[in-house]
Amino acid sequence: MKHFTSVIIFVLLASYYTVAQDTKIRFFGHPGFEYLYNNDLKKGSPYFRSGPFVLFVTSQLNDKVAVAGEVHAHYMATTGAEVEIERLYITYDHKDYLSFRFGKMYTPIGYWNLNYNFGLVLQPTISRPSILQPTHDGGFINTRDAGFQVEGSGISSVGFFYKAFVFNGVGKNGGYLGIPYQLGEAPGAVLQLGLEPTDGLKISASGMYQILQKGYPNQYDSVFTEDIKSMMWAGSVSFMNPDKKFECITEVFYDSKQYKSIGTKGLDGGFIYLGYKLSSKIIPYIYSETTKFDYTDIYYPRINVYTGQPYVDLTKFDLGLRYKYSGSLVYKFELEAMKQDRFGFSFGAKTQVAFVF
Numbered sequence: 001m002k003h004f005t006s007v008i009i010f011v012l013l014a015s016y017y018t019v020a021q022d023t024k025i026r027f028f029g030h031p032g033f034e035y036l037y038n039n040d041l042k043k044g045s046p047y048f049r050s051g052p053f054v055l056f057v058t059s060q061l062n063d064k065v066a067v068a069g070e071v072h073a074h075y076m077a078t079t080g081a082e083v084e085i086e087r088l089y090i091t092y093d094h095k096d097y098l099s100f101r102f103g104k105m106y107t108p109i110g111y112w113n114l115n116y117n118f119g120l121v122l123q124p125t126i127s128r129p130s131i132l133q134p135t136h137d138g139g140f141i142n143t144r145d146a147g148f149q150v151e152g153s154g155i156s157s158v159g160f161f162y163k164a165f166v167f168n169g170v171g172k173n174g175g176y177l178g179i180p181y182q183l184g185e186a187p188g189a190v191l192q193l194g195l196e197p198t199d200g201l202k203i204s205a206s207g208m209y210q211i212l213q214k215g216y217p218n219q220y221d222s223v224f225t226e227d228i229k230s231m232m233w234a235g236s237v238s239f240m241n242p243d244k245k246f247e248c249i250t251e252v253f254y255d256s257k258q259y260k261s262i263g264t265k266g267l268d269g270g271f272i273y274l275g276y277k278l279s280s281k282i283i284p285y286i287y288s289e290t291t292k293f294d295y296t297d298i299y300y301p302r303i304n305v306y307t308g309q310p311y312v313d314l315t316k317f318d319l320g321l322r323y324k325y326s327g328s329l330v331y332k333f334e335l336e337a338m339k340q341d342r343f344g345f346s347f348g349a350k351t352q353v354a355f356v357f
């Protein structure tokens with residue numbers, strides 16, 4: 001909490017000295033309530049969620065240079081309150097088809113990870129897809145990192161876009177959840193290529209690659225006993241045009257680890273979101289996701305050291321309704337059915353009030 005107070009004081013002081021610049025400071029929150037009943041255990045679990053507190057700051061320093069930062073204060077089951085810098089980067093826009101970004105940012109995989117921050121007022125559903133959750137919330141893949149990115153968009157009549165990102169990669173505590181941290185000597189890389197042939201329609205493919213070196217730890221503090229070739233592939237099709245009634249995001253992922261000792265192990269998953277605007281305020285939607293986890297992959301611990309929960313296969317279906325009071329206040333309600341290995345079948349309801357000020 002002391003760290004979070006220091007961040008707030010810093011932001012308030014910074015805002016005082018940046019009035020002359022085009023600086024925007026936004027605070028996000030999304031408290032909620034859920035009730036899930038496990039049919040196998042014959043047990044229900046009502047739960048009020050305060051949600052995290054997210055600070056997002058952007059500033060246009062001149063016509064070419066902009067900076068942005070996102071600070072995420074949240075609670076972790078095993079360590080208590082934590083404050084993380086999710087993003088902190090500077091961008092130089094040379095032209096539409098050539099920009100440079102330096103710092104910590106979201107890795108360019110798919111549409112969802114790049115377009116929705118941890119302030120969920122912008123996100124169409126109550127929860128992030130499980131496979132895109134950060135490690136401390138049970139996620140699997142590297143969704144944000146520090147490095148250097150070259151990008152461009154709006155190229156030719158088909159709206160070609162690209163992002164090429166070189167980053168630190170996997171390390172102890174992810175390199176960000178406290179100290180000490182340790183990173184390997186071989187950085188990782190991501191390449192995303194895509195098309196936007198019409199406004200709102202984006203089709204992309206992403207690939208991530210890194211050599212995980214023997215003797216170095218991963219984000220769970222487990223030391224690699226051999227060199228591991230890590231690769232991830234993602235495909236995405238989305239249509240999110242604010243002027244159209246229909247909304248869609250569908251993405252698939254495959255993350256593999258190649259070992260000399262036990263061969264190739266991997267996990268795969270995907271999700272689909274479909275929404276329809278009945279009016280400018282009311283949007284019913286459906287959402288479904290699945291994640292299949294390889295229990296023989298020695299990279300992942302049986303129990304996530306941050307959540308205290310085991311990694312399990314997951315299938316989930318949500319029927320939801322989003323009510324947009326304004327651009328700053330959104331109410332969401334979902335009926336959920338979920339099946340998890342080791343936990344069985346659960347069903348229930350969730351609600352959330354997401355806001356920004």
